[in-house]
Amino acid sequence: xxxxxxxxxxxxxxxxxxxxxxxxxxxxxxxxxxxxxxxxxxxxxxxxxxxxxxxxxxxxxxxxxxxxxxxxxxxxxxxxxxxxxxxxxxxxxxxxxxxxxxxxxxxxxxxxxxxxxxxxxxxxxxxxxxxxxxxxxxxxxxxxxxxxxxxxxxxxxxxxxxxxxxxxxxxxxxxxxxxxxxxxxxxxxxxxxxxxxxxxxxxxxxxxxxxxxxxxxxxxxxxxxxxxxxxxxxxxxxxxxxxxxxxxxxxxxxxxxxxxxxxxxxxxxxxxxxxxxxxxxxxxxxxxxxxxxxxxxxxxxxxxxxxxxxxxxxxxxxxxxxxxxxxxxxxxxxxxxxxxxxxxxxxxxxxxxxxxxxxxxxxxxxxxxxxxxxxxxxxxxxxxxxxxxxxxxxxxxxxxxxxxxxxxxxxxxxxxxxxxxxxxxxxxxxxxxxxxxxxxxxxxxxxxxxxxxxxxxxxxxxxxxxxxxxxxxxxxxxxxxxxx
Numbered sequence: 433x434x435x436x437x438x439x440x441x442x443x444x445x446x447x448x449x450x451x452x453x454x455x456x457x458x459x460x461x462x463x464x465x466x467x468x469x470x471x472x473x474x475x476x477x478x479x480x481x482x483x484x485x486x487x488x489x490x491x492x493x494x495x496x497x498x499x500x501x502x503x504x505x506x507x508x509x510x511x512x513x514x515x516x517x518x519x520x521x522x523x524x525x526x527x528x529x530x531x532x533x534x535x536x537x538x539x540x541x542x543x544x545x546x547x548x549x550x551x552x553x554x555x556x557x558x559x560x561x562x563x564x565x566x567x568x569x570x571x572x573x574x575x576x577x578x579x580x581x582x583x584x585x586x587x588x589x590x591x592x593x594x595x596x597x598x599x600x601x602x603x604x605x606x607x608x609x610x611x612x613x614x615x616x617x618x619x620x621x622x623x624x625x626x627x628x629x630x631x632x633x634x635x636x637x638x639x640x641x642x643x644x645x646x647x648x649x650x651x652x653x654x655x656x657x658x659x660x661x662x663x664x665x666x667x668x669x670x671x672x673x674x675x676x677x678x679x680x681x682x683x684x685x686x687x688x689x690x691x692x693x694x695x696x697x698x699x700x701x702x703x704x705x706x707x708x709x710x711x712x713x714x715x716x717x718x719x720x721x722x723x724x725x726x727x728x729x730x731x732x733x734x735x736x737x738x739x740x741x742x743x744x745x746x747x748x749x750x751x752x753x754x755x756x757x758x759x760x761x762x763x764x765x766x767x768x769x770x771x772x773x774x775x776x777x778x779x780x781x782x783x784x785x786x787x788x789x790x791x792x793x794x795x796x797x798x799x800x801x802x803x804x805x806x807x808x809x810x811x812x813x814x815x816x817x818x819x820x821x822x823x824x825x826x827x828x829x830x831x832x833x834x835x836x837x838x839x840x841x842x843x844x845x846x847x848x849x850x851x852x853x854x855x856x857x858x859x860x861x862x863x864x865x866x867x868x869x870x871x872x873x874x875x876x877x878x879x880x881x882x883x884x885x886x887x888x889x890x891x892x893x894x895x896x897x898x899x900x901x902x903x904x905x906x907x908x909x910x911x912x913x914x915x916x
Contacts (some may be wrong), residue, residue: 433590492524506717507539508805510812511571513556514542515795517739518759519829526828527821531812540812548738549573549683553874556580563802569816572747573683574794575877577613577621578870584798586618590810598818604835606859612867613796620798622817623826623834627793628861629691629780630854632746632754632764636774637664646778650695650721653753653781657729660752669750674729677755678741682884684738686864686877687791688755689884692718694862699916701880702865702905707914711902712882714916718783719887719894726888733886747771755792761848762830777850792861794834826851832858872908879904 498534514524521544528540546552553576559567560583572580588602588768595601602610609623619829631653633646637660649652657674678684694700698715702708706749739756746754747763749770752759758777765772797813799806815821823838825831827847835900838844845852866873883897883904892900900912 455599469559472482498601499509507537507810509539509541510568510805510809511541511543511566511810512816513567513571515547515552515571517547517744518763520759520831523825523829523831527816530821530824531815538808538812543567545571547740549678560646560800562803565800565802565804568803568805569801569813570798571624571798572621572796572798574609574612574626574792574796575683575864575866575873577615577796577798578867579873580798581615581618581620583801585803585810586620587622587799587807587813588619589808590799590807590814591619591622594811594814598815599606599807600814600818600835601883604819604837606834606836609796609834612863621796622798622813624795624797624817625822625831626834626858626861627757627759627795628790628858629687629755629793630758630777630790630850631780632756632760632775632777634660634752634771634775637752646776647753647781650692650783654721654725654729657752661729664752671750673731673745673751675725675753675755676730676734676737676745676751678738678742679726679730679734679885679888680736680738681881682738683877683881685881685884688898689719689722689881690791690862690864691780691789692722692783694789695780695786696721697786697916698783700862700865701875701901702868702909702911703914703916704865704868706868706909706911707904708905708909708911709914709916710905711898711913712915714786715898716782716894719884719897721783723887723890723894725735735885739757747865758830758832758850760830761850762828767803777854779854788857790857790861792863794832794851805913834913869909875908876905879908 438695510526512524516523521542523685524542525645529541530540532538544553553573556572560580578849591600591602605623606626609626610619613619613623614622624754638644638646638656641656641660643656643661647656653675661672661674690700691714696714696718698712698718699709701710726732736847742754742756743760743763745751746756746760747769750762761777763769764775780790797817799809803809817834819835819838822833822835823841823844826833826838826844830848832851833839833844839855864873865876867874880901881890883901887894887897905911906913
């Protein structure tokens with residue numbers, strides 16, 4: 433009997449040791465599934481950070497938790513929700529390492545958030561609705577400050593306190609961006625990098641097929657893309673497409689379609705004065721033109737593409753033209769790119785009688801009201817938005833600065849010559865109607881891109897789509913209807 437009890441005890445002890453070992457054995461050293469530190473600063477989909485499928489971080493994954501408090505050993509921990517499109521995550525890691533070198537008592541953990549803006553916003557809202565302290569600094573879209581302001585602190589005082597240390601002031605940013613991020617007098621986010629839609633074109637193929645300048649109109653683009661596509665396919669590349677862009681039903685399609693419509697003289701969906709202008713002949717013509725690209729100069733699958741999908745095709749050498757943001761420039765010239773040195777960028781084409789239009793994009797840095805260490809989080813945000821980091825990100829990642837002086841910086845212009853030649857494109861980009869429709873912009877955009885997507889897929893016609901958008905926006909906003 434004594435032997436039986438001893439055997440049971442030994443079995444229980446062995447099971448406990450096995451469970452303890454499986455859970456990490458109480459060792460505080462980070463493992464591959466933990467939030468990584470130092471050189472492994474970013475949490476990825478493979479090591480347990482939240483993904484688009486699971487939506488939210490859990491206590492078992494690699495994200496920082498409230499149980500961690502704001503300390504890791506002797507270090508204070510600040511978690512930054514960063515983007516990961518293109519080289520964004522790597523650049524954020526480099527910037528985090530720069531701050532940590534100056535502040536050895538601080539550890540910055542990077543949270544890899546979803547690529548699609550709509551998925552990222554949904555994730556952020558989960559944190560805000562539970563008043564979670566897991567994330568201190570959020571990278572937010574240029575259209576979100578108004579909708580998220582109640583969850584964010586005023587960074588104006590921090591900019592004054594730390595501005596001299598990191599050589600940045602409110603006046604250094606583009607004024608329109610500061611205005612965009614100011615809600616009820618509070619600067620709820622710092623401009624980090626800006627964006628505007630650009631046309632990427634293959635210079636070698638333009639020369640090969642006898643074109644000496646990029647297309648100035650959408651009709652010219654259609655003709656050039658078809659000619660180059662036909663020629664490349666005849667030479668054996670059946671995967672080659674004339675034009676790739678963002679056609680999935682998400683915020684990226686709102687940007688693309690806004691560019692088409694505005695360049696045709698069809699307005700900006702809702703005017704800055706709060707008038708619904710989408711139902712007009714020019715908007716209909718713009719959408720019909722874009723729908724005509726699907727299955728001709730653009731692959732059928734373009735209606736499921738986001739930025740990285742288009743870039744993948746382009747960078748593999750399988751497209752003549754691409755609509756994308758500036759970040760794709762440095763990646764296209766990387767050593768592993770099939771189009772390195774074989775392309776250039778220009779303003780997007782215009783519609784008949786219209787002018788080129790580029791959607792204003794960009795991302796900001798905001799600090800959560802629910803952070804356990806808002807002062808340090810604010811200092812991190814000011815540093816990341818400062819000229820040292822913005823210059824590094826511009827040179828290494830073609831991310832457009834929000835500091836006007838950097839557009840005259842010799843090193844920045846050497847890495848990105850188009851920053852100078854296309855400055856007017858960035859300075860005069862067309863804003864989405866996020867201010868006019870706040871706090872209903874997210875639903876405004878969803879109504880717009882859903883109906884536009886149905887035109888692209890052939891499920892409805894353009895005239896019906898703009899009528900539906902108009903009716904739905906009337907119900908949502910109560911705004912009057914008018915012409916652009």
